[in-house]
Amino acid sequence: MTVFGAADGARPAGFRPEQGVPAPRRPGQQAVSGRIDIRNTMLRAMFCAAAFAVPLSAAAFTGADLDRLCAKTDVKSRASCAAYIEGAADGVYNTIDAIGGTTGPRVGQYFCLPPDIRAQQMTDAVRKYIAENPKLADYNASTAVSLGLGKAFPCRSGN
Incomplete structure (x- = not known):
């Protein structure tokens, strides 16, 4: 087992052999396991939910x-x-x-x-x-x- 948890010696995306650590990921960049960055996904979901929380009709005060x-x-x-x-x-x-x-x-x-x-x-x-x-x-x-x-x-x- 390697430092990164891969038993077969596979290196994760962004691996820098000269530093021995994976490169930092940018938001939206694929994670080691292939999943989309969870934080980015949660932010998108939160913004979508907020958009639907706004009333659809903003009536004037009559x-x-x-x-x-x-x-x-x-x-x-x-x-x-x-x-x-x-x-x-x-x-x-x-x-x-x-x-x-x-x-x-x-x-x-x-x-x-x-x-x-x-x-x-x-x-x-x-x-x-x-x-x-x-x-x-x-x-x-x-x-x-x-x-x-x-x-x-x-x-x-x-x-």
Whole structure:
């Protein structure tokens, strides 16, 4: 029996007689016994499994989803609802500002929030608008926020 375990004196692939040890293998290179490198195979299997673990449909967050979230009474859901509505309102405002503000050629101010507005007032306005406009339930939630706040807090002609 040799150092490499071959009884017949056969030398493994990559054997370097001058060093007396097999050459290091690269990933994917055949092992001594002819099996594919197990680590490489496991990595490939893991990546394939991860690819199938991703949801196949990444649906948008709709007005109905937002309304369901805002209807919940636990602290986490209420905070998430308020944060979404405030974030969407900021996004609409910043987008309008970035493309020329309210003086741009085709852009008007969608809503004008009072300086002392509370998150609950915004939530109530958006939920009321979704309830009054059932078609809006399938729209993107940020559109529902924009339209709901526009209905509840319209801009005066001087704004």
